[in-house]
Amino acid sequence: MDTESIVRHCDRTLxxxxxxxxxxxxxxxxxxxxxxxxxxxIADDAGYTEGHIKDVGSDLWKLLSQAFDTKxxxxxxxxxxxxxxxxxxLYKPGQFVPPIGDAYRSGQSPEVMPLDWDEMAGDFExxxxxxxxxxxxxIGRTIxxxxxxxxxxxxxxxxxxxxxxxxxxxxxxxxxxxxQPGLHxxxxxxxxxxxxxxxxxHITPADRVVAEWLKQDFGIEPGTDFGVSLGRLxxxxxxxxxxxxxxxLEPALDAQGQFLPEHRQYLELLRVLSxxxxxxxxxxxxxxxxxxxxxxxVHYRLxxxxxxxxxxxxxxxxxxVDRAIIQQLCHAYGxxxxxxxxxxxxxxxxxxxxxxxxxxxxxxQPLLEIDLAQLVLSQMQxxxxxxxxxxxxxxxLSCYRxxxxxxxxxxxxxxxxxxxxxxxxxxxxxxxxxxxxxEFHKGQYWLHPDVREVAIAQLRxxxxxxxxxxxxxxxxxxxxxxxxxxxxxxAALEAYHHYIAIDDYASAAAVILKSRHNQWQQHLPLxxxxxxxxxxxxxxxxxxxxxxxxAAPIQRAELHNILGDLQWIAGNIxxxxxxxxQTIALTELALSQTTxxxxxxxxxxCLKMLKVDSLLSLGLYQIDLWELATAAxxxxxxxxxxxxxxxxxxxxxxxxxxxxxxxxQGELARSRExxxxxxxxxxxxxxxxxxxxxxxxxxxxxxxxLGAPETAQTFFxxxxxxxxxxxxxQVKARTLTSLAQLHRQQxxxxxxxxxxxxxxxLLEGIGAQCDLAEAHYQCGLTAQVGADRAxxxxxxxxxxxxxxxxxxxxxxxxxxxxx
Numbered sequence: 001m002d003t004e005s006i007v008r009h010c011d012r013t014l015x016x017x018x019x020x021x022x023x024x025x026x027x028x029x030x031x032x033x034x035x036x037x038x039x040x041x042i043a044d045d046a047g048y049t050e051g052h053i054k055d056v057g058s059d060l061w062k063l064l065s066q067a068f069d070t071k072x073x074x075x076x077x078x079x080x081x082x083x084x085x086x087x088x089x090l091y092k093p094g095q096f097v098p099p100i101g102d103a104y105r106s107g108q109s110p111e112v113m114p115l116d117w118d119e120m121a122g123d124f125e126x127x128x129x130x131x132x133x134x135x136x137x138x139i140g141r142t143i144x145x146x147x148x149x150x151x152x153x154x155x156x157x158x159x160x161x162x163x164x165x166x167x168x169x170x171x172x173x174x175x176x177x178x179x180q181p182g183l184h185x186x187x188x189x190x191x192x193x194x195x196x197x198x199x200x201x202h203i204t205p206a207d208r209v210v211a212e213w214l215k216q217d218f219g220i221e222p223g224t225d226f227g228v229s230l231g232r233l234x235x236x237x238x239x240x241x242x243x244x245x246x247x248x249l250e251p252a253l254d255a256q257g258q259f260l261p262e263h264r265q266y267l268e269l270l271r272v273l274s275x276x277x278x279x280x281x282x283x284x285x286x287x288x289x290x291x292x293x294x295x296x297x298v299h300y301r302l303x304x305x306x307x308x309x310x311x312x313x314x315x316x317x318x319x320x321v322d323r324a325i326i327q328q329l330c331h332a333y334g335x336x337x338x339x340x341x342x343x344x345x346x347x348x349x350x351x352x353x354x355x356x357x358x359x360x361x362x363x364x365q366p367l368l369e370i371d372l373a374q375l376v377l378s379q380m381q382x383x384x385x386x387x388x389x390x391x392x393x394x395x396x397l398s399c400y401r402x403x404x405x406x407x408x409x410x411x412x413x414x415x416x417x418x419x420x421x422x423x424x425x426x427x428x429x430x431x432x433x434x435x436x437x438x439e440f441h442k443g444q445y446w447l448h449p450d451v452r453e454v455a456i457a458q459l460r461x462x463x464x465x466x467x468x469x470x471x472x473x474x475x476x477x478x479x480x481x482x483x484x485x486x487x488x489x490x491a492a493l494e495a496y497h498h499y500i501a502i503d504d505y506a507s508a509a510a511v512i513l514k515s516r517h518n519q520w521q522q523h524l525p526l527x528x529x530x531x532x533x534x535x536x537x538x539x540x541x542x543x544x545x546x547x548x549x550x551a552a553p554i555q556r557a558e559l560h561n562i563l564g565d566l567q568w569i570a571g572n573i574x575x576x577x578x579x580x581x582q583t584i585a586l587t588e589l590a591l592s593q594t595t596x597x598x599x600x601x602x603x604x605x606c607l608k609m610l611k612v613d614s615l616l617s618l619g620l621y622q623i624d625l626w627e628l629a630t631a632a633x634x635x636x637x638x639x640x641x642x643x644x645x646x647x648x649x650x651x652x653x654x655x656x657x658x659x660x661x662x663x664x665q666g667e668l669a670r671s672r673e674x675x676x677x678x679x680x681x682x683x684x685x686x687x688x689x690x691x692x693x694x695x696x697x698x699x700x701x702x703x704x705x706l707g708a709p710e711t712a713q714t715f716f717x718x719x720x721x722x723x724x725x726x727x728x729x730q731v732k733a734r735t736l737t738s739l740a741q742l743h744r745q746q747x748x749x750x751x752x753x754x755x756x757x758x759x760x761x762l763l764e765g766i767g768a769q770c771d772l773a774e775a776h777y778q779c780g781l782t783a784q785v786g787a788d789r790a791x792x793x794x795x796x797x798x799x800x801x802x803x804x805x806x807x808x809x810x811x812x813x814x815x816x817x818x819x
Contacts, residue, residue: 140309167338242280257291304335505549571769624770
């Protein structure tokens, strides 16, 4: 296998086990280390410091150790990966190498493993004694797998809807099929799983889903609209083998099985997923039949498990089993796999492993097919009598969404046991596990959708609904202490959703505004970190939901400040300016109403910081509009208010911007004097790199305008390295555009055009309209120098159209002066 395939294998394994993905730099380090490169060589080739690469490597080996169930280091990575590949049937060495970790056996679903009670700490003397649970996750599905293989591999259906009642094992079947290489002509390069929200109001729109797939799974930026993103997804599906699981689709469907009006974009997504040149497969699980006649798909109704499978499952415990009882139970519950597990749990815990005693209690019920929800409800009612504390925890656990964060650490469970003594917590959790009411795997916990559905209906009308959501929100806030990965950021945002569920808008706003250390070595509000990581649309929606409900002026000012930058990145520059003006007005009003007593000094610092930050942002927006005189006034105002104060960092950034504006206005001597002064004071420490990355590329543009290409190149290199490390695509794209200008000045037209193309592709995904229009304008200038008249006309026409749409009349005048 080539090294790219090796990296994809590790990334898939990490995703399956932890829900996390390798970022760009981690993939680079893994690939180069596998090829025998040293950290210093990797750093030199990629433009990073050796210390940074070592830090990335240290975190990488910890992640992979967790994913592969064995110690993973720089020195043993080849051996560990080869063992893993062999166990997955992807590597055949000359002699046998023992596979690593029982949890990674070939053919075994990664979802749920038998519980090892010895791994659990605590005193369980008061807990029911149970037989080790058989693994029910893929028992009795050989025929179903074969039928699914026939539909996908032999008949070539691009989309298969696995339909059936809740609890039959639809998701497990789909996951097993996609992740088992032996079932396909060749393994999938990428496997994507979309967990649809359990409730209709919480469904993620299709355009955001596709954008996330493009960024996270294919490493490319989404388009500025849904159609462009679908086009990019289509190209990926035609170039790579992609397996996709859309799980639990029915909340997006109406009574006729058609997509709800607000989710019709999912039909467009299915159309792209079913195009004939695609190399992959899409599996959809749904309780309801998909009734869209225009969708190119086939339904596969998953049957219930057979009585023989139920008998095999119960016999695995070694306890006496009556075949006749098993047959009647299987018939009563339609062979439902989840019902089988629930009954087994009840027999083990509440009837002393006596199936006959259980049946004697329940055989008076009509032997018609019983809905799984009724079984869950009866189990919960019985649990309330036998173990009220466990029943209460089960009800409270339904407040978690199990969507963007599908599994919970044990601390998330104990956070809901606020009224129980700590020494009882593990007994209570074990009680739910023993009864199969709580799913678990290697320290991660979640509720089956049918169990959650019944539990949340019981929780909502009670006072515990508000208290449980508050406790869950407080857990996520405390649990995520720093944000190093996108998964950290997503988990931190879970607290917002819990507060919204109980209409606590002030607390929801506080979640967006809570500052943490992040991967750029900064202490930024969650909203800022999220939009830097590419989560623009979700944060705009989150802020717009709460901003009108927030009474505190400083909170509203902070939200307007973040929303302004979000709108700017999204290409909505007029609303962005309005947001920053509102921030300034709110901060000035608040400052006029505060005193100078010591208790208010921190508040005054924050208000002043917001004001100068908004002024700086307005200056940047006005550069994009090419209103240079106004921009210069803004930067001068920031310098006047911040220089020599606790906010001197903003003054330094404003000096960088003012030097750039002066260079563009032809005041080269003043610009050079200011740029050199800033150059001597620019931060070089990694701890400050993230906060200055945007301004390094502006300083590079200034020196390029001043005729100092070597100095400019130095700052561009710093900006690119910081953008790559922190996954900051806007800075990377702007720097590439500036580098293209530099190479144009040096007569390297072909290389400059290549850089322009890369920058434009990045900016199309971000949606920063001003940056994109500027990139097309600069590309046109390069084409003009290269005597490519057609390209020049094409690029100028695009830039003119975009500047007109913003609108930016000064930019149009700038273009017209050239054209």
